[in-house]
Amino acid sequence: MKKYSETAMKYIFMASATVSIIAVVVICVFLFSKGFPTIAEIGVFNFLGGTVWKPLEGHFGIFPMIVGSIYVTAGAIILGVPIGILCAVFMARFCPPKLYKILKPAVDLLAGIPSIVYGFFALMVIVPVMQDIFGGSGKGILTASILLAIMILPTIIGVAESALRAVPESYYEGSLALGATHERSVFFTLLPAAKSGILAGVILGIGRAIGETMAVVYIAGNQPILPDSILSGVRTMTANIVLEMGYAADGIHRNALIATAVVLFVFILIINLSFSLLRRRND
Amino acid sequence: MANRNFRQRLKEYKRSPLSGLLFLLVCISAFIAVAVLIFLIIYILYHGIPNLTLPGLFAWEYNSENVSMMPAIINTVIMTALSLAMAVPLGVFSAIYLVEYAKRGNRLVKLVRITAETLSGIPSIVYGLFGYVLFVITLHWGYTLLSGAITLAIMILPLIMRTTEEALIAVPDSFREGSFGLGAGRLRTVFRIVLPSAVPGILAGVILAIGRIVGESAALIFTAGTNPVVPDSLFASTRTLSVHMYALMSEGLYTEQAFATAVVLLVVVIFINALSGFVAKRLATDK
Structure with a gap:
């Protein structure tokens, strides 16, 4: 009898473990089975390469949204990565233990704040500031990039800090012994040694930024056009879904929005894959 | 230096x-x-x-006059409880399998790790649309509490798996050896010895997961909907606090109420983070 429950529980544990596999398969099957036929119906080139998005007139080109997502993400990376890495360096190598006890929970809290609150904050604070400085609506690539840079900070800091801590102490000591200052040792021996770990953090940050929805939708301006400057309003793929899903009628409009999510999903899968490849190489 | x-x-x-x-x-x-x-x-x-202190902000009934957040607060609690009820057993059991049962180099383990990593990278809006396609379109449930809870459960599963795994790995092997040495089987060892000593770590993960659920909006709008009443069944549409804030913002008329909702959300998140940190610290000092 006892033997029996042992094996039964073993299989229950095993079955639970397969749930995440099943979940990924089910997500792929349902999204792809809705998305790919729609993309085929609209035409791959018309959908991915089309520059006009006018659902009511039958134009379903998401190229401006793809460009919008990439621009906003790139902006977030340009602004957020240097600050994130430097902050991680500070936390790993410069921070007195007492300050660390405050800094670490602060960074964790930055990760815990809901994206809707970030969006609201940006709408109330960053948008008016941008209006004052540059005129116009204050919503656009730059505004969204600044907010996303803040939002990806904890991701980059977390991964980069653990990458820095994983570098053997002997690297640092060796550099000190050769007469380098503390700062030089950290920046010219530890940082290069932790390079691929830090890169993995950046990739993870890219994934966060490109998938962010609620924070972006209020501050990016949402015009489905190809942007001509960093102040121009853009619509990201995520915003496209949220903005129109509510009123999209059954049929091709709604399916085109689901197909937008599929394109985003494929982007994320590629980003995830490069992240895990990079991490595997580290181990 | x-x-x-x-x-x-x-x-x-x-x-x-x-x-x-x-x-x-x-x-x-x-x-x-x-x-x-x-x-x-x-x-x-x-x-x-x-x-x-706006009048009626915490009234039990929602109407367009008071835009009360009380139903949304109650819904958030229900949604959290439901999602956890699904995700915590699954997550903890998977972690037990990965740490206590699976042999090294097991193919299934590799696949579980890869898929869990994939799940944790999927943006919430993609979860939302997946839930929409599965529950609303394919199963014809419409916007329901249950659809939202299942979607969120999948979303927090990798988080609970990872934190539980870390907590289980942190339990010293001597605990297990001692238990085996006294003649206990693997199952008894897991439930009586390993799990109890891993509880603080698991709890810290669960608390973080609560934070994710409370803050989530994109995954819920198209699965649980935005109906501002307390649901009378699993198949009724609801709105959580974050979705409530989204609705207030998109209507554009309720900036003051949105501010008030942001305060509540922020306070909850700060409290949750502090609690998680506190529980995790207790884990560290116990050892």
């Missing part, structure tokens, strides 16, 4: 200005990260707290 004083440092930086510059840069960056957080918190609290 750590115990050099300020004057020594200054002298060093005079000799090597680059070092001084680098030191300055890292300090500025850390300052920016913290300053942004503090500014955000103070800004929301400062502008939001006066709005908490």
Whole structure:
């Protein structure tokens, strides 16, 4: 009898473990089975390469949204990565233990704040500031990039800090012994040694930024056009879904929005894959 | 190096200005990260707290006059409980399998790890649309509490798996050996010895998951909908607090109420983070 429950529980544990596999398969099957036929119906080139998005007139080109997502993400990376890495360096190598006890929970809290609150904050604070400085609506690539840079900070800091801590102490000591200052040792021996770990953090940050929805939708301006400057309003793929899903009628409009999510999903899968490849190489 | 004083440092930086510059840069960056957080918190609290006294903000019934957040708060609790009820057993059991049962180099384990990693990288809006396609379109459930809870359960599963796994790995092998040595089987060892000592770590993960659920909006709008009433069944549409805030913002008329909702959300998140940190610290001191 006892033997029996042992094996039964073993299989229950095993079955639970397969749930995440099943979940990924089910997500792929349902999204792809809705998305790919729609993309085929609209035409791959018309959908991915089309520059006009006018659902009511039958134009379903998401190229401006793809460009919008990439621009906003790139902006977030340009602004957020240097600050994130430097902050991680500070936390790993410069921070007195007492300050660390405050800094670490602060960074964790930055990760815990809901994206809707970030969006609201940006709408109330960053948008008016941008209006004052540059005129116009204050919503656009730059505004969204600044907010996303803040939002990806904890991701980059977390991964980069653990990458820095994983570098053997002997690297640092060796550099000190050769007469380098503390700062030089950290920046010219530890940082290069932790390079691929830090890169993995950046990739993870890219994934966060490109998938962010609620924070972006209020501050990016949402015009489905190809942007001509960093102040121009853009619509990201995520915003496209949220903005129109509510009123999209059954049929091709709604399916085109689901197909937008599929394109985003494929982007994320590629980003995830490069992240895990990079991490595997580290181990 | 750590115990050099300020004057020594200054002298060093005079000799090597680059070092001084680098030191300055890292300090500025850390300052920016913290300053942004503090500014955000103070800004929301400062502008939001006066709005908490708006009439009817916490009334039991929602109407377009008072836009009460009370139903949304109750819904958030229900949604959290439901999602956890699904995700915690599954997550903990998977972690038990990965740590206690699976043999090294097991193919299934690799696949589970890869898929869990994939799940944790999927943006919430993609989860939302997946839930929409599965529950609303394919199963014809419409916007329901249950659809939202299942979607969220999948979303937090990898988080619970990872934190439980870490907590189980942290239990010293001598515990297990002692239990086996006394003649206990694997199952008894897991439930009587390993799990109890891993509870604080698991709890810290669960608390973080609660934070994710409370803050989630994109995954819920198209699965659980935005109906601002307390649901009478699993198949009724509901709105959680974050979705409530989204609805207030998109209607554009309720900035004051949105501020008040932001305060509640922020306070909850700060409390949850502090609690998780506290529980995790207890884990560290117990060992």
